[in-house]
Amino acid sequence: MMISMLRIPSGITFENAEPLSVLLPKERQEKIRRLKRGRDKVTSLFTGFLIKRMLSEALRLPDADRFIRYGKYGRPELSSPLRGHFSVSHSGEMIGFIFSDVPVGIDVECCGRYNLRIASRFFTETEQKCIENSSNPQDTFCRVWTAKEAFLKMTGSGLSRPLNSFDVISEYKAGRLKTLSVKNHAVSVCSTSVIKNLTVQEYRTEEILPDFSADQNSY
Secondary structure (H helix, E strand, O other): OEEEEEEOOOOOOHHHHHHHHHHOOHHHHHHHHHOOOHHHHHHHHHHHHHHHHHHHHHHOOOOHHHHEEEOOOOOEEEOOOOOOEEEEEEEOOEEEEEEEOOOEEEEEEOOOOOOHHHHHHHOOHHHHHHHHOOOOHHHHHHHHHHHHHHHHHHHOOHHHOOHHHOOOHHHHHHOOEEEEEEOOEEEEEEEOOOOOOOEEEEEOHHHHOOOOOOOOOOO
16 A cells, blocks of 8 residues: 655745646635635645546546545545545645555644643543553654544544544554654554555655646746
């Protein structure tokens, strides 16, 4: 199983990137329009192009992203006749994508300091003890947090399911959940099947967006 990662270059403005949005599905264009902040619009646009590229490669079908539909709680899904499951997440300048034959979820976070109040409110007793007994509580807190987000994305239930209603430690032990560190970000992946091997492929922006160079200031 491979995680595809993309870093958004700093200094990119939506005014420069906006012309490329017409190459994305109407639903993604509408989502971009609804966003207020320019940086959020840029992130959504880059996310759309990462999805487009990775789905096309995985399914060997140009513009496979036109078959994306959204579930009850907003999870993106592939409609018939395409088969497969994917998940996407972003934090700051990093975007992560994963594709699988079985339901899968990914979460990317640039975590701050360990927050005891958040842990006591949203984590199970087992998860809290795991953090407290860890030699690096901040790192363990971040792993648990991203793991819970990835689990919810895999199930498609979103935040309709309380975070303290399930325990991710058992998922780690079962091999269905793994967390990697990528450029100071925690990246967790959860699957309905055992994850035997999890790798990361980092992409340059010009590999994902057409006619783009990280050195140029306009499109």
